Amino acid sequence: MLKSKALLLTVLALLLAVVPSFAQEPAEVKVWIAFTDANRLGWAQERAAEFNEMFPQYNVTVEGYANYEELFAATALAAEQNSLPAIVQYFEVATQDARDSGYFKSIQSALGDRTEVDGIPFNLDDFIGPVSAYYTLDGEFTSMPWNTSSAIWFSNQTILDAAGIDTPPTNWAEVDAACTAIMALADAPEFCFTFPNHGWFFEQWLAQQDAEFANNGNGRDARATEVTFASEAGVAVLEWLDAQLAKGNLYYSGAQGGASWETVDQAFSSQQVAMAAYSSSDTGAYTNIGVDNGFEVVASFLPYNDATGWTGNLIGGASLWLVNNLPTEIEDGALAFMAFLANTENAATWHQATGYIAIRQSANEALMGEGWFETNPNFSVAADQLAGSTVTPATSGAILGAFPAIRNVVTAAIDTVLLTDTPAADVLAEAQTEANVILSEYNTLFAPVG
Amino acid sequence: MPLAYFLRTALYEQCSAFSLQLVHNWYEIHPSRLHTGDDTMNTLLPFIVGAIGALAGAALFARSFRGKQRAVVGTAIGAGAGAIGALLLMLPLDFCMFDPERKTADVIFGGILIVVGFALVTLPTRALALRFLLPRPTIMRGESGAGAYRGAVLPWLLLAPTLIVLALFLYYPSLDTFRLSTLLSRLGAPRTAFVCVDNYTRLAVDSDYINSLIITLAMSAAIVVIGLTLSLGIATLAFQPIKGAKIYRTLLIWPYAISPAVAGVIFLLLFNPTGGIINYFLDGVFGFKIGWLNVPAVAPWAVIIASIWKSIGYNVLFYLAGLQNVPNDLLEASAIDGATAWQRFIRIVVPMLSPITFFLVITNMTYAFFDTFGTIDYLTGGGPLSSTTTMMYRIYQVGIQNNDLGKAAAESILLFVIVIGLTALQFRTSERQVTYGA
Numbered sequence: 001m002l003k004s005k006a007l008l009l010t011v012l013a014l015l016l017a018v019v020p021s022f023a024q025e026p027a028e029v030k031v032w033i034a035f036t037d038a039n040r041l042g043w044a045q046e047r048a049a050e051f052n053e054m055f056p057q058y059n060v061t062v063e064g065y066a067n068y069e070e071l072f073a074a075t076a077l078a079a080e081q082n083s084l085p086a087i088v089q090y091f092e093v094a095t096q097d098a099r100d101s102g103y104f105k106s107i108q109s110a111l112g113d114r115t116e117v118d119g120i121p122f123n124l125d126d127f128i129g130p131v132s133a134y135y136t137l138d139g140e141f142t143s144m145p146w147n148t149s150s151a152i153w154f155s156n157q158t159i160l161d162a163a164g165i166d167t168p169p170t171n172w173a174e175v176d177a178a179c180t181a182i183m184a185l186a187d188a189p190e191f192c193f194t195f196p197n198h199g200w201f202f203e204q205w206l207a208q209q210d211a212e213f214a215n216n217g218n219g220r221d222a223r224a225t226e227v228t229f230a231s232e233a234g235v236a237v238l239e240w241l242d243a244q245l246a247k248g249n250l251y252y253s254g255a256q257g258g259a260s261w262e263t264v265d266q267a268f269s270s271q272q273v274a275m276a277a278y279s280s281s282d283t284g285a286y287t288n289i290g291v292d293n294g295f296e297v298v299a300s301f302l303p304y305n306d307a308t309g310w311t312g313n314l315i316g317g318a319s320l321w322l323v324n325n326l327p328t329e330i331e332d333g334a335l336a337f338m339a340f341l342a343n344t345e346n347a348a349t350w351h352q353a354t355g356y357i358a359i360r361q362s363a364n365e366a367l368m369g370e371g372w373f374e375t376n377p378n379f380s381v382a383a384d385q386l387a388g389s390t391v392t393p394a395t396s397g398a399i400l401g402a403f404p405a406i407r408n409v410v411t412a413a414i415d416t417v418l419l420t421d422t423p424a425a426d427v428l429a430e431a432q433t434e435a436n437v438i439l440s441e442y443n444t445l446f447a448p449v450g
Numbered sequence: 451m452p453l454a455y456f457l458r459t460a461l462y463e464q465c466s467a468f469s470l471q472l473v474h475n476w477y478e479i480h481p482s483r484l485h486t487g488d489d490t491m492n493t494l495l496p497f498i499v500g501a502i503g504a505l506a507g508a509a510l511f512a513r514s515f516r517g518k519q520r521a522v523v524g525t526a527i528g529a530g531a532g533a534i535g536a537l538l539l540m541l542p543l544d545f546c547m548f549d550p551e552r553k554t555a556d557v558i559f560g561g562i563l564i565v566v567g568f569a570l571v572t573l574p575t576r577a578l579a580l581r582f583l584l585p586r587p588t589i590m591r592g593e594s595g596a597g598a599y600r601g602a603v604l605p606w607l608l609l610a611p612t613l614i615v616l617a618l619f620l621y622y623p624s625l626d627t628f629r630l631s632t633l634l635s636r637l638g639a640p641r642t643a644f645v646c647v648d649n650y651t652r653l654a655v656d657s658d659y660i661n662s663l664i665i666t667l668a669m670s671a672a673i674v675v676i677g678l679t680l681s682l683g684i685a686t687l688a689f690q691p692i693k694g695a696k697i698y699r700t701l702l703i704w705p706y707a708i709s710p711a712v713a714g715v716i717f718l719l720l721f722n723p724t725g726g727i728i729n730y731f732l733d734g735v736f737g738f739k740i741g742w743l744n745v746p747a748v749a750p751w752a753v754i755i756a757s758i759w760k761s762i763g764y765n766v767l768f769y770l771a772g773l774q775n776v777p778n779d780l781l782e783a784s785a786i787d788g789a790t791a792w793q794r795f796i797r798i799v800v801p802m803l804s805p806i807t808f809f810l811v812i813t814n815m816t817y818a819f820f821d822t823f824g825t826i827d828y829l830t831g832g833g834p835l836s837s838t839t840t841m842m843y844r845i846y847q848v849g850i851q852n853n854d855l856g857k858a859a860a861e862s863i864l865l866f867v868i869v870i871g872l873t874a875l876q877f878r879t880s881e882r883q884v885t886y887g888a
Contacts, residue, residue, distance in 0.1 A: 444634060
């Protein structure tokens with residue numbers, strides 16, 4: 001009896017689903033992002049659910065991909081089959097690839113004269129300086145910033161205190177001095193500090209010295225045709241790392257690129273190093289590592305080359321790109337969702353949940369009003385570091401084609417310098433030649449002909 | 451019939467689309483090549499190469515048919531096959547490697563391709579010609595036996611589903627890999643550029659590539675030799691009639707059920723230089739640590755150990771089966787003759803196991819070449835200092851991480867050729883030492 005009733009209900013429900021309802025179907029807005037963890041994918045899906053409740057005319061669905069590369073491949077394949085979603089997340093170094101793909105249109109051109117969509121304001125002026133600088137290309141606000149971070153420095157203050165160091169080092173000379181003190185401790189950690197061998201950190205240390213990664217204004221005045229990282233500034237970074245390795249201060253795990261992050265997590269949490277360069281995206285996680293393991297973690301600016309001074313740091317992370325040639329109602333839905341995701345409140349909670357920077361000035365003010373930064377001082381470091389940065393082509397970050405592949409060339413060069421006796425200048429010059437081949441091949445295929 | 455017609459039309463369309471696309475791609479980027487017709491040398495080249503191929507083919511077949519019937523027909527077929535073979539790989543490439551601006555390496559590579567194409571067509575043709583042109587001895591005909599199919603239609607029809615699937619999903623994509631290997635191509639790019647055989651010839655001077663070739667061969671040799679020796683030893687021990695032998699045997703086979711990626715993660719935890727269990731143990735007991743993953747001389751061994759551990763279950767399984775087939779009477783007879791246990795093992799057991807060893811060498815080599823990828827990816831990511839970048843892993847780095855499809859295609863074709871060559875070599879050299887049956 002019960003069974004047949006259930007069956008009847010199911011059939012009825014199916015019929016109802018098939019029969020076109022009189023109410024307007026919601027516009028499907030598909031969003032593809034490169035997160036799979038509950039903390040970030042889950043957060044985005046919760047926001048989508050809220051958004052769908054507020055705007056029944058849209059149905060936003062967020063789908064997670066394992067990493068940026070996989071998402072990039074899925075996007076290229078979807079483009080071939082004409083089945084692109086409405087919004088795709090691209091990491092910052094794939095910005096040129098995203099522009100050249102032709103799959104996307106700029107936020108500003110989609111907005112036109114509008115300042116809001118469905119009542120949600122965009123307030124493009126409210127984004128903090130380095131963020132809008134990175135994603136403003138050819139004077140146009142191109143993609144919607146979302147997860148934005150910077151490279152910062154985490155210290156095990158408990159060890160630093162034991163060595164008589166009150167505040168974390170701010171430049172390379174101070175790192176060296178601090179390491180001498182730390183390694184002289186009776187129960188010294190195995191190494192003084194470590195860093196992930198990820199291209200981003202080399203770019204950060206280059207930008208701090210106001211040195212550009214590529215020509216044509218770091219690829220911002222015109223398409224970059226050559227990389228220029230084998231400069232004095234670039235060689236200085238590698239020589240410093242190599243010297244620290246030779247002194248026994250630097251721990252190098254041998255892992256490159258994406259795999260390098262967790263080797264740093266391991267060394268820092270097991271207290272085998274006292275300090276580490278890392279992304280501010282994990283400020284929350286790193287602060288908790290200390291809480292869980294009984295030591296105090298202090299975040300500070302990424303130490304810079306004292307010989308050349310500090311100009312500023314660049315951002316990292318990813319942004320949301322709007323797919324080209326969408327039907328108007330889907331495009332509007334996508335724009336509205338982007339604006340919603342980046343509104344003051346969401347920018348603030350996203351920051352609190354992860355450690356990514358609160359990308360709006362208003363969000364930072366709100367957090368300040370709550371006293372968030374006073375109780376969580378580590379969370380203000382990345383934003384302060386970016387706010388203090390002078391915006392130059394170097395600190396805006398490079399825009400160039402095949403950047404992910406060129407990053408691999410850079411990390412391989414760092415690997416070679418650290419593990420062999422070849423002089424840093426030679427290794428970097430060779431890497432630059434190799435990167436230039438990749439870049440020119442990329443430009444052969446992507447640069448407009450004519 | 452309609453099906454055959456459909457397939458032929460589809461195939462034809464696919465082929466013409468394929469060649470059209472090739473021509474399109476090439477001339478799009480190198481419009482200057484359209485004018486190569488002005489160059490007398492380039493116009494004549496196809497005819498010269500074709501004529502040489504025909505002569506060589508005719509000579510080859512004439513030799514095979516010497517003193518036999520229908521030698522003239524055979525020689526004529528040889529000439530045709532030789533001409534087609536010599537041009538097989540050259541016409542799609544339009545003799546690009548003989549252009550004046552090309553380097554010597556390209557010309558040499560072009561010569562090799564002509565010879566390869568020639569061999570690819572003439573050798574099978576010669577075998578067929580010898581079989582069908584000459585009267586066959588009646589004893590060779592197998593049709594009279596019970597259970598043989600009469601006619602040619604039914605067997606082909608029954609094979610058709612398999613062949614179609616193979617053609618669509620294996621042969622066509624691999625043909626496409628050849629096309630891809632002559633291009634500069636990136637996923638998502640609006641166009642591709644024809645680069646002739648640059649993707650191949652640049653590898654000859656690429657020290658990183660040569661390095662990966664050496665690493666692959668060395669690591670494969672270590673995995674095969676150490677892995678098989680260890681497996682035979684373990685299998686021999688597990689074969690002893692002791693209490694609980696069945697449990698030991700079952701436990702030994704477990705690692706095989708784990709995927710290479712999971713093996714990579716397990717060994718990552720074990721080998722980790724800072725937090726790993728192995729170094730913790732070494733430090734506690736012997737007072738030193740080994741940089742398993744960040745010292746270029748040690749890292750390959752970490753991969754080798756993980757790979758051997760992963761494949762040992764499979765090898766032990768086969769050796770256990772093989773040991774059961776070693777005749778006991780032989781062992782007993784030699785024991786009575788005074789042979790020691792070691793002599794019996796070396797002189798009787800090992801030779802009796804040679805078919806299994808031969809099989810395992812082939813499967814382990816294939817494993818070492820292709821399936822260690824997951825272990826390497828999780829354990830070392832090809833580093834440090836590219837010391838664990840095997841050819842397979844390099845293809846992943848070039849094609850997937852760097853999105854350089856053309857170069858990755860060229861490298862995967864070379865890897866394919868090397869593995870085929872090594873397997874053929876093993877078949878030729880080891881088969882003589884393999885004893886099947888007593």
